[in-house]
Structure formats: structure tokens, C-alpha cells
Amino acid sequence: MRTEAIDPPGIDWLRVSPKYVTVRLAGWALGNLVAVALLSLPLVLVLAGVWTWPPVWLGVAVPALWLLLALWRLALIPRQVRSIGYAEREDDLLIRRGIFYQRTLVVPYGRMQYVDIAVGPVERPLGLCTLKLHTASPGTNAEIPGLPASEGARLREQLSARGEARLAGL
Template sequence: MPTEAIDPPDIAWQRVSPTYLTVRLVEWALANLLAVLVLSAPLVFVLLGWWLWPPLWLAVTIPAAMLLVALWRLALIPRQVRAIGYAERDDDLLVRSGIFFQRTLAVPYGRMQYVDIAVGPMERGLGLCTVKLHTASPGTNARIPGLPAAEGARLREQLAARGEARLAGL
């Protein structure tokens, strides 16, 4: 499969902190391992002889499939984290993400209504934060996760200043 990126060439992307990988891994573990465990419960019950209904092959297949999907997603996470990037251009901020489903977003500074910084408990522990940009459009889903706290603060100030300078109406 050709892996040509969709973003415009000649852009120096800033990548997010590698520690963000930990956040994603923990999130992955919480979501997927829990699901696998829950789905494995029938298998345990069948093996113990408590349950009769799900035949053994079905009880094995479902958690196994789930585990495979989970592992596949686990394998993707490092690449996904590396794929997240942002670039401050003169008049807009570019945000890209995704490997299979790629997205490159341009948010003009003049269109930003406000900038949010969100910090979850995990992220706080690792000194990371998530910067969110809001425009008048609900479709603008501009989110840069996994920034070091200092970089996040700098980015917010920078964006606010540039937004102020180029503020346009609706």
C-alpha cells in the first residue's frame, strides 16, 4: 500500500512528546484488557463447568478475536503517536493525525474563538497537557494531545497573541 502522506510537502512538523505514548498505552490497557477480561469470563465459567451453553470453541474464539484486535491496535499506537504533529505557519495552525485515516487540519489564527488546555490525571503525572482550539464551527476538532506542559502553555500564549492580532469576525 502506498503510504504517501496527504499533508502538503515542505512542512516542518512539531511532534508531540514521546511520553504521550505512555498515556495512550495506559488508556489502551484500561479499555482493551478490561474488555478481554470480561469477554473471557464465559470461557472460565465453561471450563469450570458452571455454564453449559456457550460451546467451548465460541467461548474461546470471542476473547481471542478481541485480544487480536487489541494487540493490533497496540501495535499501531506508537505509530499513531508519532503521526500526530502540528506546525505553526504564519497565518494558520496545522494539525495532522492518523496513519490509516489521515487528517490534516488548518485553523486560521483569526478564526480561533478560544484556546483550552486540558490536563487529565495521567497527563498531570507525566507533565503533559492537551491543547484544544475552538472556532465558531463545531466541526473544527482541533486537538493537540501530549504536549509538555511548558510547550502547551507557550503554544496557548502564542495562539492567543496571534489570534488577537489577526482577529476576524465570524
């Protein structure tokens, strides 16, 4: 699955729920349906005789290209979801994600300012939630999506407790 991961070796990653694929699929479907519909608009207008400019081949090619890219991204979604992982170490939390563009994030517990749990309309029926850590830096984009609700609650409590124990100033 991975060519060479950039994260430090010897870490047992906890993976997010496979059901998160459904959430990503819903987002994918919504976003791309709108995009393809908008991109097909010139084609429809040309065919209806309202517009004259874009030739039919261009009107077909643009949405088709978009659709092709979207399908490729669709094929990647399961792998992308599988690549999301987190690990609780003694003093910090590690979050990794990505296949082509990999990122491994280290957030020391003592740096956490607060922890958010968000549940979206697609996540709710699946019993999933998204956990987000905030530090004093706006650059910290520490998000763990697709956690089972119970795991999310456990993690939140755990992080809060550990954060309190290791609290540091700015």
C-alpha cells in the first residue's frame, strides 16, 4: 500500500473507521455533481441554440475531462481513508494522512488549547465524528475524521486529561 512512509518507524497507527469512505463518497458525489452540471451548461445552451460560441466538441470535452478526473479521485478515496492514521504517544499525538501528498503531524499534548468534536449530517447516521485539536498556532490543522463516536469521546477525554497534566504556556 505504501511506497515509503515519511513517518518515523515503529509506530502502531490506529486507523479510522472504514465507514468514513461513505462520508467521503457523499462529499465527492455532491461536489462533482454540481461541478459537472455547471460545466455542462454551455453544452446545453449551445445545443438549445441560445449560444453559438463554444463548439460542441469543447462543450463535451470539458465536463468529460472533469468527470474523468473525478472518477480517478473516486478510485483513490478508499486508499486515502486507509492512509489516515493517528497514534497516541507518551507526550504527543501523531496524525498522518495522504498517499501522494503525505503529511505527518505531531501535536504535543501540552500545546493543545482545546479539542473540538463535530458531527455532520452524513456522519451522524453512521455513528462517526470528526475530532479537531487546536493549538495557539492557526497553522496546526490537526483533524482526525471518521472516528467512531465512542472512540472520539474516549480520545477527547484522554487528550484533555493529558493536556492538563502537561500544560505549558504559550
